[in-house]
Amino acid sequence: MLRSGLILAGVQQGQSGAGEDGVLTVLEAAGLDLRGTQLVVLSACETGLGEVRQGEGVYGLRRALVLAGAETQVMSLWKVSDAATAALMGEFYRRLGRGEGRMAALRAARLGLLRGAIRPQSEETQRAIRLSSGKPTTGRPANWQNPYYWAAFVISGDWSSITLYRTPHAPR
Known part of the structure; x- marks a missing residue:
């Protein structure tokens, strides 16, 4: 559980904070409340x-988050497109x-x-998608119908709707 984890933003610039290395291991994630x-x-x-x-299942971030108490986890199973994911x-x-339910x-x-x-909002995003997919950069809008763009994400845990909390001073 020490070999899996997340490398957080700022780790290369040493901006992780005092006593922090910028990496959240699966072991550390399991210890969160x-x-x-x-x-x-x-x-x-x-x-x-x-x-x-064997006999235990998959040890990874999903399991660590369950152990830490998170009700639902959404994760990807392969490399994903930044624009399509956004x-x-x-x-x-x-x-x-x-x-709606989760x-x-x-x-x-x-x-x-x-x-x-x-669909992608900007022509620049559409062009980036065409370039990353290896398809010719024509004037046609890019699309994300291929399962590569949307099927990587899986959900585990509670599937019901979430409770949205409002602070007393939040505009309504």
């Missing part, structure tokens, strides 16, 4: 992978905010990419 945390989304590449142990997660969060929101966001209802 995440009781009451309704949803943890790890949208980076391959965050749902781990070491398989669009997918944006739609996922919009749907969660409207009260699984239903992820499913609807995936279907949005599959059906072409969610």
Whole structure:
């Protein structure tokens, strides 16, 4: 459980904070107190992978987050497109905010990419997608219908809707 983890932003610049190395190992994640945390989304590449142990299952971030008390985890199983992931997660969060269940929101966001209802907003993003996919850079808008763009994300845990909390001073 020491070989898996997340490298956090700022680690290369030494901005992790006093006594911190900028790496959250699976062992450290398992020791966190995440009781009451309704949803943890790890949208980076391959965050749902781990070491398989016969008779024990998969040791990785998902298991560590469950041990720490997180109700639901969303993770990726392979390398993902930054632009498609941003669009997918944006739609996922919009749907969660409207009260949809966690699984239903992820499913609807995936279907949005599959059906072409969610598309890159800028021409620059569309061009980057075409370049990263190895397809010719024509004037046609890029699309994310290929499962590579949306099928990497899996959800584990509670599938119901989340409870949104408002602070007393938050505008309504």
